[in-house]
Amino acid sequence: ELKVEQNPLFLSMQEGKNYTIYCNYSTTSDRLYWYRQDPGKSLESLFVLLSNGAVKQEGRLMASLDTKARLSTLHITAAVHDLSATYFCAVDKRGGADGLTFGKGTHLIIQP
Amino acid sequence: EPEVTQTPSHQVTQMGQEVILRCVPISNHLYFYWYRQILGQKVEFLVSFYNNEISEKSEIFDDQFSVERPDGSNFTLKIRSTKLEDSAMYFCASSVTRAGEQFFGPGTRLTVL
Secondary structure (H helix, E strand, C coil): CCCEEEECCEEEEECCCCEEEEEEECCCCCEEEEEEECCCCCEEEEEEECCCCCEEEECCEEEEEECCCCEEEEEECCCCHHHCEEEEEEEECCCCCCCEEECCCEEEEEEC | CCCCEEECCEEEECCCCCEEEEEECCCCCCEEEEEEECCCCCEEEEEEEECCEEEEECCCCCCCEEEECCCCCCEEEEECCCCHHHCEEEEEEEECCCCCCCEECCCEEEEEC
């Protein structure tokens, strides 16, 4: 059974600081996704990471994937309040399974 | 920009009643999915659908659930006899390819009383 673990599950940080969210998964996968969810809202796709060593950046967010370590990171640079949200990583099992397995999410609060 | 739409946004029903949740995937997408999220918890996969048949389903997707693409645009999730524990947000998603990025709709909040 594929398991996806995120940490931390809750993070409160100040504006201007840097921090990293970690996502570990238990079985081989070549595809990892990061989503953002605002309270009461849907899931917004942030990054799709498709290969080992993939790195993608959008604004203050940067995501990377190490398939050998089964680890992805989401790095936040110089955080701003607007980045406050819950961030989920999700993994697609190798072998063609369709459904994504999500982590529990990291609830991020960025304080002024 | 094309987006996935879902109706209704909120559905309240009595335990034991049937509900149908509706989704309109992005028009050129071929793969369709349902997920649910119980309040405050993680998102859970229910079922995927391609070429008019289920391609994968999770343990949650038991005989009480069914999916259908009744026409060229709608994709529905039916729960035959709702239970209290079916209360959740239900998200529809679609993708162009099987391994492609999945785009999520705004969700339907189902409340079973």
